[in-house]
Amino acid sequence: MNLEPQLIVDALKHVRYPGNGNDIVSLGILQPDIRIEGKKIFFSLLFEKPNDSFTKSVVKASEQAILTYIGEDIEIKGNITVVANELPKPKPKTILADVKNIIAVSSGKGGVGKSTVSCNLAIALASLGYKVGLLDADIHGPSIPKMFGVEHAHPEIREVEGRQEIIPIEKYGVKILSIGFFVDPSNALVWRGSVSSNALKQLITDAQWGELDYFVMDLPPGTGDIHLTLVQTLGITGAIVVTTPQEVALADARKGVSMFTGEKVNVPVLGLVENMAWFTPAELPENKYYIFGKDGGKQLADELNVPLLGQIPLVQSIRESGDAGCPVAFEKNTVISLVFNSLAKKVVESVEYRNTTMERTKKVEIIK
Numbered sequence: 001m002n003l004e005p006q007l008i009v010d011a012l013k014h015v016r017y018p019g020n021g022n023d024i025v026s027l028g029i030l031q032p033d034i035r036i037e038g039k040k041i042f043f044s045l046l047f048e049k050p051n052d053s054f055t056k057s058v059v060k061a062s063e064q065a066i067l068t069y070i071g072e073d074i075e076i077k078g079n080i081t082v083v084a085n086e087l088p089k090p091k092p093k094t095i096l097a098d099v100k101n102i103i104a105v106s107s108g109k110g111g112v113g114k115s116t117v118s119c120n121l122a123i124a125l126a127s128l129g130y131k132v133g134l135l136d137a138d139i140h141g142p143s144i145p146k147m148f149g150v151e152h153a154h155p156e157i158r159e160v161e162g163r164q165e166i167i168p169i170e171k172y173g174v175k176i177l178s179i180g181f182f183v184d185p186s187n188a189l190v191w192r193g194s195v196s197s198n199a200l201k202q203l204i205t206d207a208q209w210g211e212l213d214y215f216v217m218d219l220p221p222g223t224g225d226i227h228l229t230l231v232q233t234l235g236i237t238g239a240i241v242v243t244t245p246q247e248v249a250l251a252d253a254r255k256g257v258s259m260f261t262g263e264k265v266n267v268p269v270l271g272l273v274e275n276m277a278w279f280t281p282a283e284l285p286e287n288k289y290y291i292f293g294k295d296g297g298k299q300l301a302d303e304l305n306v307p308l309l310g311q312i313p314l315v316q317s318i319r320e321s322g323d324a325g326c327p328v329a330f331e332k333n334t335v336i337s338l339v340f341n342s343l344a345k346k347v348v349e350s351v352e353y354r355n356t357t358m359e360r361t362k363k364v365e366i367i368k
Contacts, residue, residue, distance in 0.1 A: 031045065040076075041075070100214070101355075102234055106241050107221045107243065108249065109249055112221075114218065116319075123327055123340075125348070127329070134176050135176075138220045139220065146322075155167055205233070235363045238270035243275070245293040245294060253297075272297050277311035280313050328340065
């Protein structure tokens with residue numbers, strides 16, 4: 001018999017690919033590198049995936065087709081080469097790819113109202129028409145769920161493109177996630193630094209935050225592992241440092257600013273917020289009592305050459321609204337809601353100025 005490539009092609013048209021029932025010739029699985037050496041026949045079969053489960057069965061069927069339709073004396077076994085298209089390497093996922101600005105709200109010490117500022121700022125930004133997300137990054141003292149009145153909420157976990165994603169809770173126009181949603185609120189969290197850092201990373205990288213104009217992060221007080229984790233994970237647009245006017249708080253606020261602006265971290269400071277700037281009784285709304293000192297935050301902002309974004313008075317309604325799960329910033333046209341509205345506008349201005357005068361912040365690379 002005079003063997004020709006066409007005979008081999010015709011024989012292999014009888015071989016069906018089990019995945020769809022079409023023959024391997026029309027599917028392009030048979031390659032044009034047919035070689036004939038006397039009674040020996042050589043050719044290649046191309047599969048889409050390196051781990052195609054039908055590879056062995058197709059090779060065996062091809063051998064049988066050659067023996068059946070060309071001749072039993074043909075030497076074919078072991079002469080079929082299997083090749084496969086390489087799977088495209090998945091592009092590395094960009095963390096928070098659809099988020100325009102990432103803002104870290106920090107404080108040098110606890111008790112200065114950082115979480116109160118964070119949640120009211122987020123709501124005020126949303127009321128201005130921006131898409132806003134709020135991450136409660138205070139792993140050991142999560143208070144955002146309480147302030148939003150969603151402490152009993154349980155975020156949904158969905159499978160998206162083969163991976164599980166956490167769906168943030170939405171309230172007052174803000175997408176919210178907190179470790180408080182996943183732990184018993186009555187028990188204290190006692191975690192090593194690496195465990196808490198990994199938990200925080202999951203809330204950032206495994207959540208479906210979607211498109212956001214502002215991603216506000218309520219950081220733990222002080223400077224520590226969580227702060228380092230965040231600057232290693234994200235390119236933070238800028239930080240806001242919250243303080244009270246008293247000297248001990250200002251000393252810690254100064255350290256907080258120094259941490260962000262230091263050479264290794266290099267995160268721009270958008271400005272200072274002076275909380276509890278003065279006390280105003282509800283029955284005497286025009287009176288101001290400087291319980292913790294006067295203009296301490298303003299003086300520190302001038303000293304450090306950073307903007308003073310706002311002075312928030314010590315007003316009973318701020319505390320009551322936070323405890324009730326309805327922050328004052330959600331109220332319309334009250335004196336205090338207008339204060340937070342003004343703060344949000346100042347933050348927007350500071351972010352816009354920062355973005356037009358500086359390069360995008362890069363995440364910190366730690367060289368070991």
